[in-house]
Amino acid sequence: MRFIGAVLIALLWIGLTSLKTEAFQYEGDKGKLSLTGYLEGKAVYAFDGDTPEENPSVELGLELKASSASWLSTKIFLQAVDDGKVINPKNKALFNQFDRIYQDKNPYVNINEAYLDIYTGKVDFRLGVQKFAWGRLDEINPTDNLNTMDLTEGGTNDEIERKIGVPSLKINMYSDLANVELGWVPVYVPYRLPQPDERWFPKVLKPPEIIKTDTLVGDIPVNTIYQDIDLPPDTVGNSEMGVRVSKYIGGWDISCSYFTGYDTLPLMDAPVDLTVKLLNPLALDYQINAQVTMVPEIHRMDVFGFDFTTTMSSFTIRGEYAYFKNKYYNQKLDPVLEQLVTKARQDEIYKDFIVKYLASGGRDNVQVYHIDPHIPIQEDSMKYGLGLDYIHGDTSVSIQCIQEFIPNYDEDKPVYFNKNGVDTMLTFLFKQFFLQNTMEFNMRAAYDIEFQDVIIKPSLKYNFTDNLQGTIGVLFISSKYNDSLLGQFDDNDEIFAKLRCAF
Amino acid sequence: MKCTCYGYAIIVFFALSLTYSIPAQSADMTAYQIVKKSEDLLDQAKDSKADMLMILVNNKGQKRERTLNAFVKRYGNNKSKSIVFFSSPTDVKGTSFLVWTNEKKEDKQWLYLPALQRVRQISPSGKGESFMGTELTFFDMGSQDIDDYTYNLIKDETVKGELCYVIEATPKKVEFYSKVILWIRKENFIPSKADFYDTKGQYQKQGIFENVKNIKGINTPTHIEMHNVQNGRATMIELSNILYDSGLKEDIFTERYMTRGN
Numbered sequence: 001m002r003f004i005g006a007v008l009i010a011l012l013w014i015g016l017t018s019l020k021t022e023a024f025q026y027e028g029d030k031g032k033l034s035l036t037g038y039l040e041g042k043a044v045y046a047f048d049g050d051t052p053e054e055n056p057s058v059e060l061g062l063e064l065k066a067s068s069a070s071w072l073s074t075k076i077f078l079q080a081v082d083d084g085k086v087i088n089p090k091n092k093a094l095f096n097q098f099d100r101i102y103q104d105k106n107p108y109v110n111i112n113e114a115y116l117d118i119y120t121g122k123v124d125f126r127l128g129v130q131k132f133a134w135g136r137l138d139e140i141n142p143t144d145n146l147n148t149m150d151l152t153e154g155g156t157n158d159e160i161e162r163k164i165g166v167p168s169l170k171i172n173m174y175s176d177l178a179n180v181e182l183g184w185v186p187v188y189v190p191y192r193l194p195q196p197d198e199r200w201f202p203k204v205l206k207p208p209e210i211i212k213t214d215t216l217v218g219d220i221p222v223n224t225i226y227q228d229i230d231l232p233p234d235t236v237g238n239s240e241m242g243v244r245v246s247k248y249i250g251g252w253d254i255s256c257s258y259f260t261g262y263d264t265l266p267l268m269d270a271p272v273d274l275t276v277k278l279l280n281p282l283a284l285d286y287q288i289n290a291q292v293t294m295v296p297e298i299h300r301m302d303v304f305g306f307d308f309t310t311t312m313s314s315f316t317i318r319g320e321y322a323y324f325k326n327k328y329y330n331q332k333l334d335p336v337l338e339q340l341v342t343k344a345r346q347d348e349i350y351k352d353f354i355v356k357y358l359a360s361g362g363r364d365n366v367q368v369y370h371i372d373p374h375i376p377i378q379e380d381s382m383k384y385g386l387g388l389d390y391i392h393g394d395t396s397v398s399i400q401c402i403q404e405f406i407p408n409y410d411e412d413k414p415v416y417f418n419k420n421g422v423d424t425m426l427t428f429l430f431k432q433f434f435l436q437n438t439m440e441f442n443m444r445a446a447y448d449i450e451f452q453d454v455i456i457k458p459s460l461k462y463n464f465t466d467n468l469q470g471t472i473g474v475l476f477i478s479s480k481y482n483d484s485l486l487g488q489f490d491d492n493d494e495i496f497a498k499l500r501c502a503f
Numbered sequence: 504m505k506c507t508c509y510g511y512a513i514i515v516f517f518a519l520s521l522t523y524s525i526p527a528q529s530a531d532m533t534a535y536q537i538v539k540k541s542e543d544l545l546d547q548a549k550d551s552k553a554d555m556l557m558i559l560v561n562n563k564g565q566k567r568e569r570t571l572n573a574f575v576k577r578y579g580n581n582k583s584k585s586i587v588f589f590s591s592p593t594d595v596k597g598t599s600f601l602v603w604t605n606e607k608k609e610d611k612q613w614l615y616l617p618a619l620q621r622v623r624q625i626s627p628s629g630k631g632e633s634f635m636g637t638e639l640t641f642f643d644m645g646s647q648d649i650d651d652y653t654y655n656l657i658k659d660e661t662v663k664g665e666l667c668y669v670i671e672a673t674p675k676k677v678e679f680y681s682k683v684i685l686w687i688r689k690e691n692f693i694p695s696k697a698d699f700y701d702t703k704g705q706y707q708k709q710g711i712f713e714n715v716k717n718i719k720g721i722n723t724p725t726h727i728e729m730h731n732v733q734n735g736r737a738t739m740i741e742l743s744n745i746l747y748d749s750g751l752k753e754d755i756f757t758e759r760y761m762t763r764g765n
Contacts, residue, residue: 023593036593117763124759133620160618174759246758251611253624311611311626318623391625393632436559436567436636436736466567466592502593 023503031068037061040500044084047493052199054494055084061112071119077112085152085198098167098189101229101266101296103152113165126170131163132183134244134257135320136307138429140402142322142383143257143305146183146242148191148264154200154489156457156475164189178247185240188262188298190229203488204416205268207292207333215343220274222290222337229296244305257305262298267328267376269295272340274369276353281362286350288341297376299328316389318400321382328376329406329415332483336373377413381406394433401426417485419450438463442473446486453479453486471498534654534670538685540692548721548747550576555742559636562735567636568592576751581605584756588764599761615761622758631679637738638708638729642679651675652683662686662695677702691715691722707733719747 023036038061044054060080067073086106096103096110115128135141139159147163149155155162168185194201210219232238240261247254270292279285307320339345349369357364385402402425409421417423430443440461447454459473475494479487532540557569570590577583582605589598597617604610615622631640652672660669667686674680684698697710708731712724727740754760 036596038593119763124763131620136621136623158618160620172759174754174757179758309624311609311624314626316624316626389625433636436561436633438561438567438636463567469594 031066033066034064036063036065036503038500038502040498042084042496042498045495046199047495048491051491052087052197054199055087057084058082073117073119074115075117076114078114079110079112080107081110082107083152085194085200087198088195096192098187099229099231101190101193102195102226103192104195111165122174124172124174126172127168129165129167130170131160131165132168132170132242134242134255134307135305136253136255136309136318137320137385137387137400137402138398139427140385140400140425141320142324142385142402143244143255143259143303143307143320145259145261145264145303146185146240148189148262150192151202151266152192152194152198152200154202154492156200156455156489164192178245181244181246183240183242183244185261186236187234188231188238188240190231190296190298191264191266193266196224196226199492200489202266204330204333204483205266205294207270207294207337211290211337211341213338213341213343213346215341215346217286217288217341217346220288220290220341222292225291225293227293227295229298232298252308252310254308255306257303257307259303259305260300262300263328267297267299267330269297269372269375270333270337271295271370271372272337274341274349274371276349276367276369278353278357278365281357281365284350284354286353288346290337290341292337297328299326299376299378301326301328314390314392316391318387318389319385321384323380323382325380326378327381328378329381329418331373331375331377332414332416333375335414336375340371340373377410377415379406379408379410379415394437396429396431398429399427416483417451422450423485424449448479448485451479451481451484451487453477453481453484455486467502469500469502471500472496534656534668535649537656537668537670537687537692538649538652538654538672548577548719550574550749550751551745551747552749552751553742553745555740557637558739558741560737560739569595574751574755576753576756586756586760597764599764601756601758601761603756613758613761615758620762622761638731638736639738640679643729657684659689660686665690665695667695680707693722693724701733705733707731716745718745721747 023034026033040059040061041056042059043056046053058081061077062080063075063077065073065075083106086104089104089106091103091105093105094109096105096108111129113128113130115126115130118125118127132144132146134144134146141159146168147166149162150164151162153162166185166189167187168183171182173180173182193205196206207222207224209222211222212219240259242257242259242261244255244257273291273293275289275291277287277289279287302325303322304325305320305322307318309316309318311317353367356367381404383402383404385400387398387400389396389398404418404423406418406421409418411420426447426449428443428445432441433439434441442459442461444457445455454477456476457473459471461469461471463469473496475492475496477486477489477492479490481487482490552572552574555571555573557571559567559569568591571587572590573585573587575583575585584601584603586599586601589595599615601613602610603612610627612625612627613622614625631642633640652674655671655673657669657671660667666689668689670685670687672683672685674682679702681700681702681704683700686695686697687693688695693715694710694712696712698706699708699710701707708729711728711730712726713728714726715722715724717723723742723745725742725745727742728737730737
């Protein structure tokens with residue numbers, strides 16, 4: 001059924017693109033105006049039929065650029081999407097919202113970027129919804145924190161697609177001494193997640209369906225509620241700010257940066273309401289149910305960064321380092337929840353229950369105990385990486401090694417995506433053009449050493465014309481663990497096909 | 504993407520570098536002197552800019568188009584800076600490529616891809632490789648030392664009604680071509696065509712330089728073709744809106760303009 005939809009879309013496009021498509025462009029004495037865009041369809045075939053399905057998607061992108069003087073220009077990039085990943089949307093809003101984690105809507109319009117540029121002698125201003133791009137590594141940039149991430153595709157899509165444009169002000173100052181970039185995000189825009197029943201919802205944010213106990217109560221059933229974010233008040237103190245100083249010295253592009261703001265990725269507490277029901281007062285027979293509320297948390301952090309690029313012989317060398325002060329990590333949920341219902345803890349609850357039960361004269365035979373386990377814990381850390389690129393004609397190869405290190409890692413409080421304070425990711429990119437750049441083979445892969453996670457994403461892109469492009473690829477994910485960064489999507493192997501008509 | 508963008512900047516230099524020739528009193532000139540005369544005039548214009556349309560034709564006759572705007576600034580002693588901005592097709596629109604050339608050092612190159620929104624320094628690619636699917640190699644487009652070749656004036660020949668010197672250029676060290684035959688117009692010293700032979704001595708491709716226009720006193724061929732007879736492909740380049748010595752600002756050749764666009 002999914003492929004039938006894809007074929008229909010393909011036929012429609014072939015019909016459409018047999019017409020020569022042209023962008024609208026105007027250039028006159030008083031300025032320039034251009035309207036370009038694309039229509040893209042995507043179909044996914046999941047290898048595992050038990051995973052949540054993804055229907056064919058269609059996306060219309062429109063980009064308007066205008067400049068009325070040499071010092072003034074604007075860009076508006078909108079995407080109208082019929083998103084096949086969203087299965088059961090409940091939100092009727094048309095536009096993606098800047099204050100929500102769970103957008104839960106389809107179809108929708110996304111403001112990818114919309115800003116005004118003002119150029120003066122040595123200073124440029126950009127005001128509006130925009131994306132910053134700091135750092136030198138590919139895909140993973142520890143110094144790049146002004147934009148949060150759209151994780152509705154599990155982070156498997158390209159970096160620029162993951163990044164959420166945020167309403168902000170950017171000031172670039174140029175001088176012979178150095179170039180300085182200032183970014184100010186007055187109101188925090190949260191990351192985005194799919195709904196829990198969708199294909200790319202992170203398994204690590206799903207509490208277990210039961211909490212195992214070693215007591216007579218047996219397994220405790222868990223019901224989970226996902227709460228959207230409560231944003232901090234709109235004050236200057238709650239805004240985010242970053243500064244980056246860059247300089248080219250003797251063949252080296254180097255930058256130092258500082259960021260103060262919130263994490264770009266999800267942090268969630270999981271307060272638990274244990275409902276204790278006395279089934280048989282004489283036998284003191286209890287029933288316990290747990291309701292976990294996944295509550296998004298945000299914490300301020302400071303990031304001190306450094307990055308560089310240079311070339312040596314035929315190689316480009318890139319490096320990036322960031323020190324995170326006051327960063328928070330999500331503790332692993334299962335052990336924390338199990339700690340909440342140990343025998344000793346249950347005994348405390350039963351004792352308290354009986355006291356209240358007796359005090360109420362036997363009326364309060366159902367009581368609720370609220371427990372806040374404080375899942376996010378604060379750990380200063382650092383993340384750094386080195387990349388090497390080699391280009392020869394139509395071939396390019398890029399490898400990277402990126403490591404996260406938590407110096408004061410608490411082994412009694414294990415966090416996700418890190419083993420004993422270390423997580424090391426190797427990435428690999430191979431690109432080859434064929435037939436006068438008409439065809440492109442692209443192979444992306446990553447391997448996490450500590451968790452033995454593997455992701456491989458080969459794809460083949462063919463340009464039927466300058467305006468019509470088809471891509472087919474495979475996404476393969478494997479891991480020993482089901483709660484590692486990639487392992488949580490271990491079942492999501494798929495084939496994908498895209499057709500894109502640009503105009 | 505990045506590997507194929509290399510050379511766009513230089514092609515302008517290449518195309519224009521063939522143009523700074525003036526009529527000469529050439530009665531008894533040697534082959535070396537004829538070629539040297541063009542070489543000596545290369546740095547006449549301090550800066551230049553042009554719009555380019557590149558048409559790639561495959562062996563089935565199917566065509567693909569690329570348009571770009573190119574800017575070059577020269578500083579003497581073979582130092583130069585060049586930048587190109589891609590205008591079409593849409594998947595490369597907004598891409599820019601910056602090259603700083605210094606005779607004594609390796610070229611420095613930066614690439615800006617709108618899809619990544621990052622400027623990245625990249626290493627020079629293999630000189631014998633094609634760029635962007637064209638029939639021109641990086642070697643074709645780069646500036647070459649005249650003393651790396653020996654020259655032999657073979658004969659005079661008329662090409663499309665224009666009398667030309669026919670000169671055989673043989674590299675002292677064979678790297679990419681075993682020889683190049685040049686047809687240089689007697690009237691203005693602008694090449695009319697060039698035949699390239701591969702390292703095995705086989706005829707590989709032919710360059711054609713036509714539609715010569717006088718722009719600000721400089722004769723400029725505005726239509727360039729490269730036909731690869733071995734694979735049946737061709738590349739056509741049309742130059743337009745050419746401007747010399749317009750006083751290009753230094754900051755055009757910086758990261759700021761790479762991201763901002765022309």
